[in-house]
Amino acid sequence: MFGGIDPALLISALMVASVPIILAAIGELIVERAGVLNLGVEGMMIMGAVCGFIVSVQSGSAVMGFVGGAIGGAAMAFIFGVLTQFLLANQVASGLALTLFGLGLSSLMGQSFVGIRPPATGAVPFGPLADIPFFGRVLFSHDWVVYASIASVAAAWWVLKATRTGLILRAVGESHDAAHALGYKVRRIRMLAILFGGAMAGLGGAYISMVRVPQWTDGITSGAGWIALAIVVFAAWRPWRALVGAYLFGGISVLQLNLQAAGARIPVEYLSMSPYLITILVLVIMSSGKGKAALNAPASLGQNFHASR
Amino acid sequence: MTRPELLRPELLRPELLRVEGVTKAYPGVVANSDVSFSISEGEIHALLGENGAGKSTLVKMIYGLVKPDSGRMTLRGAAYTPAEPRAARASGVAMVFQHFSLFEALNVAENVALGMENPPPMKELASRIKAVSEEYGLPLDPARMVGDLSAGERQRVEIVRCLLQDPKLLIMDEPTSVLTPQEVDILFRTLRQLSAEGTAILYISHKLEEIRTLCDEATILRRGKVVATCTPRERSAREMAELMIGATLTPPERAGGTKGATALEVVDLSVASPIPFGTSLKNVSFKVAKGEVLGIAGVAGNGQDELLLALSGEVRAARDAVKIDGAGVGHTGTNERRALGLVAAPEERLGHAAAPDMSLVENALLSGALRKGLTRNGFIDWGKTEAFAAGIVKDFDVRTPGTHVAARALSGGNLQKFVVGRELSQTPTVIVINQPTWGVDAAAAASIRQAILDRAAGGAAVVVISQDLDELLEIADSFAALNEGRLTRPRPVAGLTIDEIGLMMGGAHGMEVAHHAH
Structure with missing residues (x-):
């Protein structure tokens, strides 16, 4: 069945391909758990991609590049946060505007960086572990960001489940009025969550421009932010499910490339649209039937909070 | 003060909290003006007043949610200025909210x-x-x-x-509005136990009989000012009500309307709840005749919202589960039922009964278009619509700067008058209302009840769903209770005792469940 496709290579490639989506999805998951719907993930990602690329090229350091990417994403999120939390702008409109703004600004900033190679992000040296057949290839041949992305899933899960910070975050997303009545600073908590989400999206974007591609072209994120948004819903706001979702979608996009390389007799266009098509299908299936309750959505999601009286 | 009062034990207990000359103004309204009172340790102190009298603002200041403009508070002799609820809790002040805190x-x-x-x-x-x-x-x-x-x-x-958190002062904001009579008894036992242990309780309510049985002292607020302090046991409920309102009360009059044929019949209605954590309706059956008012009681969350949705047509059921004048309409939507004369006013004013950001005129159009003929060939007759909205504002004494303000801008009580008025003004034959006077002050509540009774006297069949038992007993001809989505058999109100009502509502609801869980 695997005609011409090496499973170890495929799994290893899908782990790399999923990193940007995982990072962005975990960031957005935290934001949405705090009750804020930021549809600007794509814009924050591409700003992270361009900022990360520029910083890494200028400084010659990949690590500095990722820091720059995170800051770029967080700066975009800051704009969104001020608009929605302090000026009480509509979250959906602000998020969409953020994406359009990010696409344009990144294209402007990246103009003189087209065709340059960024400094390499090398694999973590695992020594003999990397030589284990199959598993060495699948598990121990990646760069540090791959492991960091999985660690971020575990961390998000643990914080949400077991810590007071996570409890307060969920409480704010569940009912901002009740949280306010108990004396929690709804705006501050949401603002921090938004900045975290932006930084994570920025990291994801930087990974695309610095490792996945690696070079700068306009519109380099090509919809990864939208897939990350979809995965948050697909995952019913649970971190481990987001990881599964990201691997599923990462897997499809990698498989699609591999199938093309293996000369499958399916038109390329069908394959490249398949991840998006499946995203839509999954969302439709999940939101039909029992309705939103089964989806476990945070009850205040997308509602602006204004402390009255 | 007379001599015997000085000997009352609560006056000998050390003072816990003193509020002196506290004032808080919001743009356009003074919520509290020069309010002073004090509570001793272990005292149960009532804060009494109508909606908008400033009770909530006052306790929010004590709990650190709102900062007073002027005045001072002392807790056990030391200055007390909580910057936030956290600080209030650290000082031993705790609050049980009416809603919004779970x-x-x-x-x-x-x-x-x-x-x-x-x-x-x-x-x-x-x-x-x-x-x-x-x-x-x-x-x-x-x-x-x-x-x-x-x-x-x-x-x-x-x-x-x-x-x-071992509080020294426990603030309770309208704690009994959602409880069955039996649950109220349990609550009062707990509060008395706390009081005996030295915890002071600040008890906010407008239910006078409860205050008379429970509280040691009462401070009565009207329009942000302290108008009286009294010992509730020594006053009648009527005296306190008149202090609270500042006027004499006139209970609604009922014209002895004659009952006619069955106008609304519900047969074995079962629908799944469309609301997350909602309660599904199970085999609900009842009949309401022309001119009859059926009161449906029940603790919140036992299927009231679902029953309203099923009757209004927002949730559909089997054809013959709901009949208007004998015709099965269970499968039809709101417009079809409206055409047959059924109007409905849901409990949630903003977002369900009214679109918050639309003006009163537009809101009037939304439900009145069909029965009042406000559209012609698909175009809106704005002149007619405005006249309709202005008529509601006038007839139901809605206090608003005009009919073009957004529904959101009205206070809860005024919007309630508007949405109830809008439905009652459509010459309905069947009226379904959930919580007709929720959050409305006593005088306006009386006028809404009067309007409902007038429609009944005019031959409309009325279903009133309410959590206010006094209200139901005042206006209903027959009485039923919803309990976990099941409706008891309707019984005539005449001759019902409070104990029987409590049992119909499900007794100490939820007690058994909690015990079994151990």
């Missing part, structure tokens, strides 16, 4: 932890919740989702949350 998707222990400063680890907290809740006769299972609890159980969560 998280449905979190469990009991998590909800309690959120209201504490330094909660112990979850396991330890769970065992402390069990211990404290049983000590005070309020059994709770820490692992249950709050969304699955009854209103009475939810209130227990809030009380236990406060008790775990």
Whole structure:
């Protein structure tokens, strides 16, 4: 069945391909758990991609590049946060505007960086572990960001489940009025969550421009932010499910490339649209039937909070 | 003050909290003006007043949610200026909210932890919740989702949350508005136990009989000012009501309307709840004749919202589950039922009964278009619509700067008058109203009830769903109660006792469940 496709290579490639989506999805998951719907993930990602690329090229350091990417994403999120939390702008409109703004600004900033190679992000040296057949290839041949992305899933899960910070975050997303009545600073908590989400999206974007591609072209994120948004819903706001979702979608996009390389007799266009098509299908299936309750959505999601009286 | 009063034990107890000359103004309204009162340790002190009298603002200042413009507070002789609820809790002040302070998707222990400063680890907290809740006769299972609890159980969560912090002063904001009579008894036992242990209780309510049985002292507020202080046991409910309102009360009159043929019939109606954590209706059956008012009681969350949705047509059922004048309409939507004369006013004013950001004129159009003929060939007749809206504002004394303000801008009570008025003004033959006077002051409540009775006298069949038993007993001809989605058989109001009503509503609702969980 695997005609011409090496499973170890495929799994290893899908782990790399999923990193940007995982990072962005975990960031957005935290934001949405705090009750804020930021549809600007794509814009924050591409700003992270361009900022990360520029910083890494200028400084010659990949690590500095990722820091720059995170800051770029967080700066975009800051704009969104001020608009929605302090000026009480509509979250959906602000998020969409953020994406359009990010696409344009990144294209402007990246103009003189087209065709340059960024400094390499090398694999973590695992020594003999990397030589284990199959598993060495699948598990121990990646760069540090791959492991960091999985660690971020575990961390998000643990914080949400077991810590007071996570409890307060969920409480704010569940009912901002009740949280306010108990004396929690709804705006501050949401603002921090938004900045975290932006930084994570920025990291994801930087990974695309610095490792996945690696070079700068306009519109380099090509919809990864939208897939990350979809995965948050697909995952019913649970971190481990987001990881599964990201691997599923990462897997499809990698498989699609591999199938093309293996000369499958399916038109390329069908394959490249398949991840998006499946995203839509999954969302439709999940939101039909029992309705939103089964989806476990945070009850205040997308509602602006204004402390009255 | 007379001599015997000086000997009353509560006056000998040391003073806990003193509020002096506190004033708080909001743009356009002075919520509290020069308010002073004091509470001793172990005293149960009532804060009495109508909606908008400034009770909530006052307790929010004591709880640190709102800062006073001027005036001072002292707690045990020391200056008390809580900057936020956290500081108030640290000083031993705890508050049980009327609503808005529980998280449905979190469990009991998590909800309690959120209201504490330094909660112990979850396991330890769970065992402390069990211990404290049983000590005070309020059994709770820490692992249950709050969304699955009854209103009475939810209130227990809030009380236990406060008790775990060993408060010196417990503020309770309208605690009994959602309880059955039996649950009220349990609550009062708990409060008396707390008071005997030295905890002072500041008890906000407008239910005068309760205050007379429970409270040692009362401070009465009207329009932000203290108008009287009294000892509730020594006053009649009527005297206190008149102090509260500043006028004499006239109870609604009922014209002895003759009952006609059955106008609304519900047969074996079962629908799944469309609301998350909602209650599905199970085999609900009743009949309402022309000119009859059926009152449906029940603790909040027992299917009231679902019943309204099923009657209004927002949730559809089998054709013959709902009949208007004998014609099966269960499968039809709101417009078809409206055409047959059924109007409905849901409980949730903003977002359900009215579109918050649309003007009163537009809101009037939304439900009145069909029966008042406000559209012609698909175009809106704005002149007619404005006249309709202006008529509602005038007839129901809606206080608004004009008919073009957004529904959101009206106070809760005024918007309630508007949405109820809008439905009653459509010459209906069947009226379904959920919580007709929720959050409306006494004078306006009386006029809404009068309007409902007038429609009934005019031959309309009326279903009033309410959590206010006094209201139902005042206006209903027959009485039924919803309990976990089931409706008891309607009985004539005449001759019903409060105990019977309590049993119909499900007794101490949720008690058994809580016990079994141990």
